[in-house]
Structures are given as structure tokens and as C-alpha cells.
Amino acid sequence: xxxxxxxxxxxxxxxxxxxxxxxxxTQDFAxxxxxxxxxxxxxxxxxxxxxxxxxxxxxxxxGRHGIKREDIKSLDDITRLPxxxxxxxxxxxxxxxxxxxxxxxxxxxxxxxxxxxxHTTSGTTGRPQVVLFSPKSREVQALLVARIWRxxxxxxxxxxxxxxxxxxxxxxxxxxxxxLHYTNCxxxxxxxxxxxxxxAQIELMxxxxxxxxxxxxxxxxxxxxxxxxxxxxxxxxxxVRAILGHVGRESRTALSKAWGGAxxxxxxxxxxxGPIAAEGPDRDGMYVMEDAQYLELIDGTSGAVINDExxxxxxxxxxxxxxxxxxxRFNTHDLSAWRLDTPxxxxxLRRTVGVLGRSDNMVKLRGINVYPLxxxxxxxxxxxxxGEYICRATRDASGRDELTVIIETRAHTAPPHPTLERHFxxxxxxxxxxxxxxxxxxxxxxxxxxxxxxxxxxxxxxDDRPKVGS
Numbered sequence: 237x238x239x240x241x242x243x244x245x246x247x248x249x250x251x252x253x254x255x256x257x258x259x260x261x262t263q264d265f266a267x268x269x270x271x272x273x274x275x276x277x278x279x280x281x282x283x284x285x286x287x288x289x290x291x292x293x294x295x296x297x298x299g300r301h302g303i304k305r306e307d308i309k310s311l312d313d314i315t316r317l318p319x320x321x322x323x324x325x326x327x328x329x330x331x332x333x334x335x336x337x338x339x340x341x342x343x344x345x346x347x348x349x350x351x352x353x354x355h356t357t358s359g360t361t362g363r364p365q366v367v368l369f370s371p372k373s374r375e376v377q378a379l380l381v382a383r384i385w386r387x388x389x390x391x392x393x394x395x396x397x398x399x400x401x402x403x404x405x406x407x408x409x410x411x412x413x414x415x416l417h418y419t420n421c422x423x424x425x426x427x428x429x430x431x432x433x434x435x436a437q438i439e440l441m442x443x444x445x446x447x448x449x450x451x452x453x454x455x456x457x458x459x460x461x462x463x464x465x466x467x468x469x470x471x472x473x474x475x476v477r478a479i480l481g482h483v484g485r486e487s488r489t490a491l492s493k494a495w496g497g498a499x500x501x502x503x504x505x506x507x508x509x510g511p512i513a514a515e516g517p518d519r520d521g522m523y524v525m526e527d528a529q530y531l532e533l534i535d536g537t538s539g540a541v542i543n544d545e546x547x548x549x550x551x552x553x554x555x556x557x558x559x560x561x562x563x564x565r566f567n568t569h570d571l572s573a574w575r576l577d578t579p580x581x582x583x584x585l586r587r588t589v590g591v592l593g594r595s596d597n598m599v600k601l602r603g604i605n606v607y608p609l610x611x612x613x614x615x616x617x618x619x620x621x622x623g624e625y626i627c628r629a630t631r632d633a634s635g636r637d638e639l640t641v642i643i644e645t646r647a648h649t650a651p652p653h654p655t656l657e658r659h660f661x662x663x664x665x666x667x668x669x670x671x672x673x674x675x676x677x678x679x680x681x682x683x684x685x686x687x688x689x690x691x692x693x694x695x696x697x698x699d700d701r702p703k704v705g706s
Contacts, residue, residue: 238347245350246372246559254280255376255528255556257383257418262516265527266583273526273584278311280555281530288562293328293338311530314565315541319534319551321567325365339368339561352560355406357507358691367406367507370560375417377410377510380525382418384514387523388480388501390448392420397441399451399459401428401692406507411450421448429455429689434462441474449498453481453491454686454694457623460494461679471496484591484609487616490623504591506568508561509552513588521575521587528556531586533574534567536595547573549595550588569596571607597697599629599639604670606639608696614667618660620645622679624694626686631701640673644682652676 254276256265265273285308288294301318308316328336335341341352353374356364369377382390390396396415400407408427415423424444426432432440437459440446449456456479460470468474476498479491483502492500503514504522512529513522524531532541533548542548550570554563571594575587593607600606608627615621622644631637643660645652661674686694 240348240350242351242371246370246375248375251372251375251379255379257379258386261383261527262387262583266523266585268584270584274311276527277530277555280558281311281314281553282309283558284553284555284562284564287340287558288564290343291338291340291562292332293324293336294562294564297324314530314532314553317565319539319565319567321569322365326363329363329366335366335368339366341368341370341560350559355409355507356404358405364404365507368561372559373510373554373557373561374410374413376528376556378414379418380505380511380528381411381414383525384503384511385414385419385448385450385480387514387516388503389478389499389517390419390421390480394419394447395422395424395444396448396450397424397426397437397444397446399426399428399437399449399455402431405692407692410510428692429458434459434689435466438463438466438468438474441476442468445475447475448478448480449476449495450480451482452692452694453479453483453486453500454624454688456481457486457491457494458688461623469496470494471498482591485593485611485613487613490616502590504570506552506570508563508566509554509568512550512552513590516581516583518580520580522572522590523583523585523587526585528554530555531588532565533572533588543574545573545576547571547592569594571595599627599637599697599699601637601639601670601672604668606668606670606672611641611664611696614664615641615643615660617663620647620656622646624679624682624686624688626682626695627697629697629699629701637701638673640675642675642677642682642685644679645676646679648676648678 289305297318297320325338328338341349350370353369355367398411400411402408408425412423412425415421424440426437426440463470463474470476476495478499479495480501483500488500492498501515503511505511511525512531513524516523530553532551534551535542536549550568550572552566552568557563571592572588575589579587593609598605598607615625624644626642628640657674657676664672688694
């Protein structure tokens, strides 16, 4: 029996022309005129739409909104298409098990079908979502990660330590592919603290002379504390020069100091889309990878496209997904805003301010929207903050909502000193505009709630309010 092997199932050379890496991106595509960039996006968008019309999920979604094939002629027509999100994909999985009907990989008989890579989301809030990749989409994802790292100064002689998780989720696997396929670095695939104990990770980093750490910075920050607990000083005993991770609203100053002055670079993406935007060497906003992703910011209430600096939901069309699992106007529910000032670099790419929080992980208190993910930057203003926290939302008998911020502090006393609690409470009220309850706890106390050592993204909100209908 014959069937296409991984690299035989797509045109690799054409992929590199469509999605360049290294100088071919930073010195060429990323500096082109807006007209040239839009023409590239339009060509790939039309290819994605043509494929989506062959897939039942899109036939159903677009048909419900009265969309006909002739209605979508170019990227200019994208706002005529409806936005969807993870809930629509989960409904597809429930109605068409086990893989849903949004991928289209069953178009081919098994002997002709491109190799299909299967991952899932973590499933911490319910059934995991299936995420499928063709060899081409898989390689583009890996290429984009490596492109971003190289933009941020990754060198061929670097030793890279990854704390991305493995198992069924995508993270640890595709960043390893990024390093192996598109950089000349040595790559240590350590994983989460559950996969490789934190102490063992530090020993590995010391022995292998790691220079760059990649992953979610919550755990990376904790590793610095582990190192000091072992009598090792980051920057001296651990020669880490850069952290290329998902920084968000974290304090870069605090993180850099924890790792002996390491440079900090942010990048952003989600499991379905892959990398979307990243800082460049100028750290002047997050540059959108516009050859591969078409990003819109959308008002969560009206659905209107935002073109000014007002925050909105990031809605993504992945221009490289034109075979298995097209992704057209997918709402990530991560909030961002456009940067409209002139960048320090010569790049022509659009920029965002980075992730501000999640529109579906927000608590409204007395008319004020509170985003748990955004609290880290505020809490870091207090020197007593030990870097970890979690929020708990509750509702009393009168229907009044409250949010308690459980904060780990250094030199914790039991019970906590009331003056310090007041300082944290006043800081949050001043910066957010609404009073939050504060509970101070010892270092490590929130770990069972945040699941810091077992999850790629720690939990930051526990919602104990009664659910609708309960």
C-alpha cells in the first residue's frame, strides 16, 4: 500500500515562499508596502475560503447567515462572514463525534489523505477540544515560532530550555519542532514541573549551560525562586541571557531581575491559530505575523471592527490553513488594542499592545470590568508580592458580587499584618476603580489552586458564583 508521507503531502518550497523566515521575512516581507502585504493576504484568504466551502461546519455556519459562495470575492468581504469561537467547535464535537466536522480531513480516503497531526486542548473546563493539523499547517506553526525567536535574537549557539507541557496538548511538541526544524540551537524539552521536577530542571539548566528559556513566564518565575533555594544565583550560576515567553501583563522588570538581568521578549498565540504576534528587537509593541494571520479587533457587544486604540477581542483568520481545519474569523476572546503610533523599527506590520486579559474571564463589579490576568502588573508594584495569586468570585444572598484576591507574600506572618493587607487593598482599588477583598498567604499556598506546576497557563479565577439556571 502506498500513501503520501509527511513532507510529500505538500509543496515545502512554496510554503517557504509564502511564509519566509529569517532575513527573508524581517528584511523583505515585513518591510513591504501595506498594499503588497494586503495583496498577499488576499491571495491566501481566497484559498482558505474555497477550502472552507467544502467543509460541513462552514457550510452550516455560513448558510445560517445567508452567505453564498459568490458573496465572498476577496478579503474586503471578510466582515460579511460570521465570527465563531470555541463553543461552536465544542458543539460540532458533540454532534459529530469523535472529531467534529470542522476539519475536513475525511475528504480523502485514508490512502490519499495528508498525514494528520492530532492534539487536544487541556480540557480543564470540560471535554478537550480536538485540534488537527496537516503537515503544512504544522510546519508553518513551527516556522512562525522559530521566526519569532530569531527576530528576538535567538542565536545558533544558544541552548534553549523549554517548560512547555507535553501530553495531548500542542505546546511542548510544536516548539520542539520549531527549534529542531528552523534553528541551529540545542533544545532541552523539559516540560512542566510535573514532567520534570523543578529542582531537576534547575540542575539540568546548570549542567547544560542553558542560555534561553521559553514557555509561560508564571512557571519560569517560580524556577528562579527554586534556583535560589538551591543556593544558585541566576545570571551567575545559570547563564540565562533571554526569556522568550508569554509575558502578558507581567512585570518585565521583576522577571528580568529574578533571572539576573535576562532580556524579556513577549509573543502570543493560541492552540488553534499558532503564533499571531510578537515583539521584535525594538520591543515597540507586538508585530502581527501578517503573512500567516489576519487579525481583527472586535467589539464584544456590537461585533463591530475596531480600528482605533479601543480594546477588543482578537478575532483571527489563519491564512495558512487551506487544507485541514481552516480557521476563518475565530474569536480567541483574548483582549488587545492596536498600536497606531510610528514604530521604532522599519517594519510595516500592524502592531498590538499585547494581551490585556480575557473577555470571557472577566468579573463585573459595580459597573467596573475586572480582568484577573491583568492584576499581576499591579501587584508587582508592592515589593512584598511573591509573584503568585488567584482570584475567587462569590455572590452573597442579596446578589452582590465580590472578588477576593489571594496573594502570596514574602516574609508572611500568620495572621497577616493588617497594614500590609490594607496597602494591597488600597493599591488595587486605586488602580482598578473598585474595592476588592484581599487575602494574604504564604509563598506556595496558591499552587494547589493555580495548578502552576501542572498547567501551561495557571488558573487565575475561581468562579464560585451560582451558575445560571442552578
